[in-house]
Amino acid sequence: MQRVCLALPTMRPCPDTIVDLAEEAAYAVATFGVEVHLLVLDTTDAAAFAKNADAVASLTPTPGVFVHHLGNAQQREFLRRVIERSDAPDPELLLDLMLPQAVAYGSCVNRLFLGAAALGCTSAHLRNDDFDYQVVDGRKMFPIHQELLSIGRPAGEAVAGVTRSELDPADADKPVMLVSGSFIGELNVDIGEIHELDPAVYREVVRLWAPPVWSEEEKDAMVDVSFKGAGSEPFDTDDSALGVPDIWDVYMCNIALDHRAYEVLPLLPSTETIGSDYALLHALVHAKLPGVVHNRHIVNYYTPERRTGAGFISYQLRFVKFLLSMLYLYPVYGGMIDLGRGLLDERHGLKVEPILGLVRGSVDWDRAGNEHCLDVLDRSYRKLGGKYAELADVVAARRQQLLDEAREDAGRWAVLIGAWAGMATAARAEGLRPGADGAAG
Structure with a gap:
């Protein structure tokens, strides 16, 4: 029986999301006959964890659905066992890369990946804790419906489950490595207020995300589509396409x-940096592996803590660090594009060695571009005034630290890539044991 992992990382109380995901898991079992492991990796404090644990405990048991709710202590113990079993050098550094004290979007997904491996799953189906499903005629449009039609199957077989195919016949034997929808609703990066205050400043700030080698016209076109997902058009009927996806x-x-x-390539373990969880998707797309994109988009919304006070500063600093990370990521992505299908081995799997070489080569990239980025941000934030002027003061005070951390993050990613295959193998061998601060059933 196919075993899959429906995965949720969370750092806040989200009992309603847990209930929704359990419903999606039950739908998958009933519709596709799979075994679903709902894995909730929870880094909240004790009070919030208790709310999430109550939601798990209240779930109606469903044959074929197994729920695992792991808190910080249980995650740390699992990771420690995996790292020790892998015999990787510098285990304490690896443990810090996998479960840092600070928010790390890539690290939390990396933990989900190892958890999925430990559970013996063949695929991971990722969600977040601030979304809703679209609802049509009282039915939730679960993305897992489209995902299970294709994920892991040879692309030639997956043709039968999609609306249309753009598959190169030469790729028919390659596996479908990713199936993805997008989102509707609010921007997936919380910078819409900048556009409301000053559209020109918004354009200048978002242009900092573009590769520096792009033309002015290409940068402007990127601004127009950035962070908007599938826009606002609601779901009507299923639509899906098989082929090499566009990263957008x-x-x-x-x-x-x-x-x-x-299990081949981990995500960046950068702390306090949004967008650090997309490198694997770039590798799959640039290697021209077949994938499926569909229109069961989720509905994105914002949690209120990121809009005011310390929460505002923290979130916007994550956006700043995202912009700075591009200096080191674009050489990697550009190298992936140049290598194309050269990123694949004879079994159509990703080869990690060329990717690791690209990452190591990016570490010493001239950071003049990041100096310029911070200059533009400082000028832009001060023009907006108010809380953005306060943000400019914080960024200015941390300027050297931010520059250093962006470079260090690239180096830390290289360390994790080098140890990842051994950790994935160790996770499969270790398994995932229920513990004192988690639940399984």
Whole structure:
């Protein structure tokens, strides 16, 4: 029986989301006859964890659905066992990369990947804790419906489950490594207020995300589509396409990934940096592996803590660090594009060695571009005034630290890539044991 992992990382109380995901898991079992492991990795404090644990405990048991709710202590113990079993050097550094004290979007998904491996799953189906499903005629449009039609299957077989195919016949034997929808609703990066205050400043800030080698016209076109997902058009009927996806059409919080992808390449372990969880998707797309994109988009919304006070500063600093990370990521992505199908081995799997070489080569990139980025941000934030002027003061005070951390993050990613295959193998051998601060059933 196919075993899959429906995965949720969370750092806040989200009992309603847990209930919704259990419903999606039950739908998958009833519709596709799979075994679903709902894995909730929870880094909240004790009070919030208790709310999430109550939601797990209240779930109606469903044959074929197994729920695992792991808190910080249980995650740390699992990771420690995996790292020790892998015999990787510097185990304490690896443990910090996998479960840092600070928020780390890539690290939390990496933990989900190892958890999926430990549970013996062949795919991971990723969601987040601030979304809703679209509802049509009282029915929730679960993305897992489209995902299980194709994920892991040879692309030639997956043709039968999609609305249309753009598959190159030469790729028919290659596995479908990713299936993704997008989102509707609010921007997936919380910078819409900048546009409301000053559209020109918004354009200048978002242009900082573009590769520096792009033309002015290309940068402007990128601004027009950035962070908007599928716009606002609601779901009508299922529509899906098989082929090499466009990176703009995939979304990390509404995606299924095959284990032959995530057990090869981990995500960036950057702390306090949004967008650090997309590198694997770039590798799959630039290697021209077949994938499926569909229109069971989730509905994105914002949690209120990121809009005011310390929460505002923290979130916006994550956006700043995202912009700075591009200096080191674009050489990697550009190298992936140049290598194309050269990123694949004879079994159509990702080769990690060329990717690791690209990452190591990016570490010493001239950071003049990041100096310029911070200059533009400082000028832009001060023009907006108010809380953005306060943000400019914080960024200015941390300028050297931010520059250093962006470079260090690239180096830390290289360390994790080098140890990842051994950790994935160790996770499969270790398994995932229920513990004192988690639940399974």
